[in-house]
Amino acid sequence: MAPIADIKVATSPYGPDDQLGALNLMTAGSQAAIMSRADASTVYDLSVDYFVGMPSFQAAGDPSYQIFMSHTPDGTVVDNLNGAGAEVNQRVCYSGDVVFMYTHTGTHIDALNHFGVDGKIYNNFSAAENLGSRHWTKGGVEQIPPIVARGVLIDVADLHGVPCLPDSYAITVEDLQKALEKAGLALRSGDVALVRTGRMRHWPDGSKVLGAPPGLGLDACRWLTAQSIIAVASDQECVEVGPSQHEDNWLPGHCHFLAEAGVPMIELVNLEELSRDRVTELCFLAAPIRLRGASGAPVRPMAMALRD
Structure with missing residues (x-):
């Protein structure tokens, strides 16, 4: 385990009042362009059902559904x-x-106020000035607009020829690049990156779905945001690898995506059907429940293959 590379809360290039972060790269034009290519003959539902006894994160004392x-x-x-x-x-x-339920249960999206560094969240909004008795007044999930964008499936499990990556496997930059190369794709500005580990094939067996997740190492997180993605999604509980590889931060990927890059995270996304059907380039649609000030909310992502 090594000390974490320096992570700092970013100042938004879109101004002192900005609460969208990377989602500013999504425009009416980009939405219209991707919708014009969507093949609506098959719509993939990438979400999971909510039910009593479902796997959920309770390790920090949060309630079950x-x-x-x-x-x-x-x-x-x-x-x-x-x-x-x-x-x-x-x-x-x-x-x-x-x-x-805990707002980070099932298929859900993490808002920019979910994780910060040194008492501040993305765009330097401080807890001292922007956190009330009930919720944040900045960076809440209600700020996230409906996401309509090009999605790219980065199938790391398929790259390695396994149904599911091993527990605590740290996905590398090389893994991401090779998976994209295998699919014949490249990430573009404004994309949503969907990283498949294979964990969702075990849903809803909590003993196999939760704990010691394979996921992105910090270098891989940083490489993804350097491609100007607007959101990242994965088929496990925290997108990044667990446990942390860095002794001074228990979720460095969260701190990077949310506080440093302004990139929302979508977790427990079911990517099995996309992988099965080899749908690697897609129209991605998602919209969270608008819970004012909340750090996350259930979301129902959907995908459609793209026509040439």
Whole structure:
């Protein structure tokens, strides 16, 4: 294990009020261009279901996913909480529910306020000035617009000829470059990079999906952002390799992507069907729930192959 290379919170080149970071590279023109090439005959759903007992990150004390019925057809007849009366409630079957979970559960996106360095998040917004009793006032997930962009599948598991990379395998710059070369593709400014480790083939077996994830080493993280990507996604719990290879930072990739590069991270993305069908260049669509100030939110990414 080695000390981490210097990571600093970046000042946005888009001005002191900027909360979009790399997403500024996505424009109406770039969205229209990629949508014009999308083959809508097959739409790939890259998300997972939410259910009680699903694998989720709880190592730092965060809660598991829970769902409770707040209204049931028979219960509504008994308690009449809607005030409609027994006769109406016996005819109208009313159901409602409540969900309780950590915002970084299942397929989700990390906002720029999720990780920072020395008390500041991307664009030098400080916790002292921008963090209230409930949430951040800057860098929240509601700032992330619907993402419509060229996506590139970087299939590192396929490169190595394995169903899934070994636990704690650190993906290198060479791995990324060789996987792209094998696919005959290159990353471009404004792309979303989707890195496949193969972990999602084990979903929803928590004993195989979570813990000691294969993922990006810090040099590989930095190489990706140097290609001017607007977001990074992976099929495991934290995009980067775990445990950390650096003694002074437990999630250096998060600090780099979010605080240093202003690049949102999308985690637990199901890339198995894209890999199976050899869809490596795609139209990528994703939009998070707009939870004001939150550090993350569920997201349902979708993909379509591109026409030539």
